[in-house]
Amino acid sequence: MHGYSRFSGARSSGSPPSSPRFRHGRSKSAGWGNGFVGGGGGRGSKERTVEKLVFVFISAVFRRRGLLLFAPLLYISGMLLYMGSLSFDVVSIRNGVVVVHKRAPPGSVYRSPQVFQKLWPSMGIESNGSVNALRQSLGVDEKRRMIITFVRLFLLSVMTHDLDYLPSETVTKVTDFKAKTSGVLFRAWNLKEGQRWKPCANKSVPETELPVSNGFLIVEANGGLNQQRLSISDAVAVAGLLNATLFIPIFHFNSVWRDSSKFSDIFDEDFFISALGNRVHVARELPDDILQRFDNNISNIVNLRVKAWSSPTHYLQKVLPHLQEMGAVRIAPFSNRLAQIVPSKVQGLRCFANFGALRFSEPIRTLAESMVDRMVEYSSQSGGKYVSVHLRFEEDMVAFSCCEYDGGEEEKREMDIARERSWRGKFRRRNKVIRPGANRVNGKCPLTPLEVGMMLRGMGFDNTTSVYVAAGKIYRAEKFMAPLKQMFPRLQTKDTLATPEELAPFKGHSSRLAALDYTVCLHSEVFVTTQGGNFPHFLMGHRRYMYGGHAKTIKPDKRKLALLFDNPKISWEAFKQQMNDMLRHSDQKGVELKKPGGSLYNYPMPDCMCKQVEARNESINKWA
Template sequence: MERLKSLGKHVQVVRELPDDILQQFDNNISNIVNLRVKAWSSPAHYLKKVLPQLLEMRAVRIAPFSNRLAQSVPSKIQGLRCFANFGALRFSEPIRTLAESMVDRMVKHSSQSGGKYVSVHLRFEEDMVAFSCCEYDGGAEEKREMDIARERSWRGKFKRKHRIIKPGANRVDGRCPLTPLEVGMMLRGMGFDNTTLVYVAAGKIYKEQKYMAPLKQMFPRLQTKDTLATPEELAQFKGHSSRLAALDYTVCLHSEVFVTTQGGNFPHFLMGHRRYMYGGHSKTIKPDKRRLALLFDNPNIRWEVFKQQMKDMLRHSDQKGTGVKKASESLYTFPMPDCMCKQVEPKNENANIGKTMKL
């Protein structure tokens, strides 16, 4: 309730519609008119098209709801966006309770390093591997499995006329998901040794026993939600991928270093949230996968040369940790400068958010 009240200075938020308004619609919210708003609409569109109907009918629904407001809007609106997304909104109590316990356990496991740990968002689930149209080392069996997976999830999309799948070109272009082995080699090359506590955020890994083995060997203290929480604790979330992802999100949010291996909403929001939490700078490793492909595919490269390349990549990632939003970029990934003031000390999730907002 506190989080809802925190928005009170800017917009009134209610848990349910007042009775007199609900009665207008026969006490059935599905009877409320559904306004279809184009994606990335300007504030002027809402004032011109939505507000008159809202004033007339006293209640409207907007669906679909994602990406309904333009990226480029006045700074005051941008600030409110960040405040709502990173300050007022939070996960439900069951998710939050378990997620906080998991973070505490990671901190205890990493007591020798001051409670610091590395989190990795690993995208090597079967559907991700299939959609990428990349080849790994599974030969004919892998190709058959990927063909079946693509047809099951994207019926006919990859069999259309003139659709040519070029795995080699995809890899050179940096479009292939990194394997657990490649992630491990990258991190070891960057200087993370086998005592580093690593948390892997992921769904069900493709051929997990085979592909995760080398990563676990390189980082024997590796943890996942399945090792960090008990089966009884996870039982209520089984079958709900978004809720399980919320657990991963929270553990990654509080890590010393976050490693993203593929695009998507999860890393994009997380990078922005971490920048927002830590005063504009977050230790995020976003590898150059084109460069990695060339290095991994070079059979003659020496380990010392590879390590130097990884050190350079780490240095570049650290420099990019403080990111200022460009016109075409998402506010939720780059909250500076619209959502933040310059700070001397890093701010944490429990800080007074209002003091760091340009509202």
């Protein structure tokens, strides 16, 4: 027998012949469809050509390699459908007339109010019946035993302040009792026992004299509160790298933030200088000889215009020679001007600057601490624990997102005005295409107060939970905040927690007001972020630094929420299941190490924190 060899270039002489039917069909004289197409003539030739092309196309599609060729086309078509570029049309016939209905892709339309109307009765029943349900779920004997156990625990804790010697059965019963009576606020986080992280950024350094400075480094920090914080910390690291004297950073007036505050208005300048005393040179003023060299005008000092994410090598090769030659250099703006991957000593300066040297000015600290104390006192029903929510639903954020809600034409007009006011012409460029539906499907739309409330209620936070909302001026606050207050009557903001007289010095200064919000959120049991940005990123990192490496933060999956909030038929039980899955995912992501190229401001482990193994089990004290 002779066969076909895959290593030879042609068939062997013994290969079986092709089918006579196919050989006849491919002959020049007859054409493919001899019984269907008339022979000869130009028209027949054109039709035979078309049929051949169709045959080749179909053959290619049903062959493996052909499918690979058309896979990109199929993928692009699917994505266009998914993104809403192509509509899901529904065609119907009414009275002999074809009617085409436009069907929006799932998750692309704001239907949260309809979902709330469907779920609200179940939320109300669950909240009102939670205490009675707990009482009914415990038998008389079990209740008596738990009360005795709890009293015993309380007396022992008062006498010894140490519960580790208690029998394991008692600890288990008490833990179960607390879990049943304390709610999700006390058991949201599954902190791993035996593995904790502790801060290392504040490690003391030898009190040796710093070497003579190579010159003065002047930077200009731009943006909001935490963008400024990033610039300052990076500037400390660069000053240490270059052995330069850091001039107290200048704050650039931003057209969006509109805050004229100086460094000392927001941060404790004296503490900053003293904390960095044996790490980096810091100066409030430039010496006379430097000023005279540049005609007493800082703006005359050469601006080096360093590119974003520049490496330490760039600073040593390009910036240091200028610094040594001229005695002073200026870098403006100085936002994200240092690479994430730097030597450990430089990274250590970043850590110390952010977590050790930067603290808020005394006026901010005094009021913020009072607000935290009031929030704890207001949350006495939950052991002084409360939830904080960073709510980004200000007018400029809604406008920038290019998302649509339920305000109709009036909302569109207001958003157009807001976009033009803050970003002149940016959204009216010729090639700029705004797709609100696609933005919502992709999770880019700011969550409304209503959506945040439904999410938290679905996760198990009932109407006795104290909630602090950190936000600017909410867009159409009277309308959008009403359902959140309905779900959480114990809701506070800086305007309700502080008196008008206390807030008066901070009004008109967005960064100072943000510092108040930052502090109250930092000390909450649970922090909820609803939109990206520097505020939640820095806060999550700071919380990891404070709470043993766990951010204790709920970071919702907004793509999933878009689909759920677009389903008015969803049941309360199904919604709760989805929310609890989301809460568990946030818990799992709470402890996360910094990846290569990641930011230590968000992920301080392992650069700014050290791992420790605890011999004792302190989990019971988490709720004590």
